[in-house]
Amino acid sequence: MADMEMLFRAVDELTTDEVNQLSDYIEKRRRVTWWVVPPENLEKVAEIMRPVQEDAAQMSENEINALIEEAIAEVRRERKQNQGRD
Numbered sequence: 001m002a003d004m005e006m007l008f009r010a011v012d013e014l015t016t017d018e019v020n021q022l023s024d025y026i027e028k029r030r031r032v033t034w035w036v037v038p039p040e041n042l043e044k045v046a047e048i049m050r051p052v053q054e055d056a057a058q059m060s061e062n063e064i065n066a067l068i069e070e071a072i073a074e075v076r077r078e079r080k081q082n083q084g085r086d
Contacts, residue, residue: 014022037045
C-alpha cells in the first residue's frame with residue numbers, strides 16, 4: 001500500500017482539472033463491481049436459478065410489476081442512505 005502522506009502530498013500538487021479527473025476515477029472505481037463466473041460454473045448457476053425462473057413463469061404481469069417497483073424503491077432507499085453518509 002502506498003504511503004498515505006506521500007499520496008496526500010501528491011494530490012495537493014494536482015491542478016484543479018487533475019483533481020476532477022482523479023475524483024471521477026475514484027467514483028467510477030467505487031461503482032463498478034464485476035462478478036465473473038468461470039464457464040465451468042455456469043451450469044451450476046443455471047441449476048440454482050431454475051426454481052426462481054419457474055416461479056417467475058407462474059407470476060402474473062401485475063405481480064412482476066409490483067416486484068420491480070419494490071426493487072426500484074429499495075435501490076432508491078439505499079441511495080438516499082448512502083448519500084447521507086457522504
